[in-house]
Amino acid sequence: MRIRSTCACCWFCVSLCPQGAIRADSGLQRAVIDPDRCIECGVCVDSLACPGSAFEETTDPVSLIKKGFGRMIAPTDDKVKVTGRVPTLDVKYCDAKGGLPSATTSIRLELGRPLGCVRLGQAEGVRLELLGQGFPVTSLSSYSSLLQGEPPRLPEELAGILVLSVVLECVLAPSQLPAFLDAAEKAVQSRKVCTAVNLLLNPVLEGAVKQSLATVSRPIQSNRKANLGLAAAWKEQRP
Secondary structure, three states: OEEOOOOOOOOHHHHHOOOOOEEEEOOOOEEEEOOOOOOOOOHHHHOOOOOOOOEEOOOOHHHHHHHOOOOOEEEOOOOOEEEOOOOOEEEEEOOOOOOOOOOOEEEEEEEOOOOOOEEHHHHHHHHHHHHHOOOOEEEOHHHHOOOEOOOOEOOHHHOOOEEOOEEEEEEEOHHHHHHHHHHHHHHHHHOOOOEEEEEEOOHHHHHHHHHHHOOOOOOOOEEEEEOOOHHHHHHHHOO
8 A cells, every 4th residue: 555645634544544554744744654564454545534535555566465365344235334353252153055064163263353463474373383283274365375385384585474364274073172272372372463263163063062162271252143144145136
């Protein structure tokens, strides 16, 4: 992201930026962006708050990598701005199409959430530590596309890049959840990474998962969500 000369010097964007990456430069008579702190979250441009429309997307390699990890404010097809925030443990019962396995759960670590930033090197450290303990951790496409070699590793030159969030996923039996959560907590705390946890499961596993989570060393308060698949059906019925 960069700021053009049409900046009106209202400085509204300085307080708007969630990363504190924008500052007022009285010498240049416009706002300026710290490219290291900027995570290309898009709040400055997607909010349409700038009276001078001074924000412009950049296409350099680092900016393109950062953009691959998501925006904080996403316009939907209904022209509604939606800002997402994730609680500590989000338990989602999303079996609208009957496709979830009845013996395993999918647990996701959203590194950088809900505060909204993580360096790729921190994410790689968490991933490798969990793999080293035998957990079959995978990463979603934005991150996995950056890995190189065999076994796949993050190139060292990318380690310092700050992004919105990195999602790591692991498919486990309910009985494996306590060990994984304890290992994940140690991995993220040692790297000072704020992390949200999403648990995706078939409703038939609810009892087994509750019993398993009761043995976790740290008490967990879950936020139960059920995805009934109504949004897709409603969209198909719209004129």
